[in-house]
Amino acid sequence: MELPVNPPVEPMLAKSVPDIPVGEGMTYEPKWDGFRCIVFRDGDEVELASRGGKTLTRYFPEVVEQARAQLPARCAVDAELILIRRDGDGRPRLDFELLSQRIHPAASRVRMLAETTPADLVAFDLLAIGDEALVDRPYTQRRARLAEALRGVEPPVHVTPTTADLATARRWFEIFEGAGLDGIIAKPADIAYEPGKRLMFKVKHARTADVVVAGFRWHKSGPVVGSLLLGLYDDSGTLHHVGVSASFTMARRRELLDELAPYRKGVTGHPWRHGDHELGQRIPGGPSRWTGTKTLEWEPLRPELVVEVAYDAMEGDRFRHTARFARWRPDRDPRSCGYDQLERPVRFDVDQVLAGDPDPTG
CATH class of the missing domain: 2.40.50.140 (Nucleic acid-binding proteins)
Known part of the structure; x- marks a missing residue:
């Protein structure tokens, strides 16, 4: 694998704060409850790298196939692996426990789980594309390049929704929990991608x-x-x-x-x-x-x-x-x-979140 940014790369992290931060150019997005994963693709070669540098590639063959089919031929994409439970008795929601069961030593069970409980990939940052490294670019530029590069993707590959409107971010924080999401991530407009540094902010329910x-x-x-x-x-x-x-x-x-x-x-x-x-x-x-x-x-x-x-x-x-x-x-x-x-969140459809249609009445 010969990319402008090669594994291992420690993901950039977020610092916990009690309230949604406000700042000029601040961007807000859902905090997904899954496995953090940087996807490296160089032609047919794909590596799914977890936080801490461990590989997830063998556990998610269906995600590897989707990366080959839908991501740019040469890229490094920061993303989250999620698992959406669709059991017919309510709205689709994230299920971390089912996702955790995907980590299994037996190859036969890995193949079976890939078919019965496939994972989705939610992209939210772009570290490299083609021969160009983007880690030194401001977040707003990386986000724009990500949206352009993944414009045509279809489920189970997604680009996370974002908003620059504080009122919308507060509303997301209140309603998205019902879809199994973990809170809100806030990203300053000018931050470069610095592996392992806590330059973003996260707000979680307490x-x-x-x-x-x-x-x-x-x-x-x-x-x-x-x-x-x-x-x-x-x-x-x-x-x-x-x-x-x-x-x-x-x-x-x-x-x-x-x-x-x-x-x-x-x-x-x-x-x-x-x-x-x-x-x-x-x-x-x-x-x-x-x-x-x-x-x-x-x-x-x-x-x-x-x-x-x-x-x-x-x-x-x-x-x-x-x-x-x-x-x-x-x-x-x-x-x-x-x-x-215990406070139980209102049920909410994770498909609406991924589609950028966060209407709790829909």
Whole structure:
């Protein structure tokens, strides 16, 4: 592969900010919830490079085919791999969990998943085209070249919609979550493409919930708390594992062990020790393709302790990312910690987002 910009290239990143930033020439676009991917194409040779330099090429053969069919013959395109769930019981929406299942070691399963759950490619920046490198050009010029180069693409290849109107960006932030999107990206007009630098801005949804602490895992470094295992009750009174809270200093991990000590005593009939995946209960444990041989053993606690956590989004019936510890809630009855307290976004059609027709009434 001989391009003006060759792999490996670390993607340019975004800095988290609490509110949508305002600035002259600022451009706003949806924040896609998928796998960041720089697509390098040199004729028939295609490389899908993930953030961190790992290759995604073997896992997404259908995207490689689309890159050969629809991208310029020689280019480097910054994009997102997404998976749109179309299960017939509602509007199409992004599904990160299904996308995660695409990373599989078996070639036969990779081929099967490429047919049954194909990914889409959403392009949002152009690093090189032909023999020309564009990384030193201002973002507005790169965006214009991207729109020109990909003018004729058709699904499953897309060019992300953008707006320079702040009111529109705020509206997108409110309604696009219902299609499974992650927030808003803001890009200053004059920024060059600097790999690994946080020169863009991202705004994500932030919420809080009161959850039951029903167990914990040990930290890999020794006898201190590694993560808290969090639960919520459904309408039938079943406690489901919904995620973890894990970002603590070492001093705080030691303190947590003392704070949890009373709840380690007298644990009988724990709802997760006798839970059943087959009956639809989400319980902790079991290695995955992400954890490999890492132990996921956990210590049960009497489910009597409530904590308030901050979270950004749900993935089905669990927290999409690690929840952030806010404070203990000794005033809350654990049985009152149910799914009904969670804010559910209005369902929205991701196809409308990709088509640049963000009308929630359509």
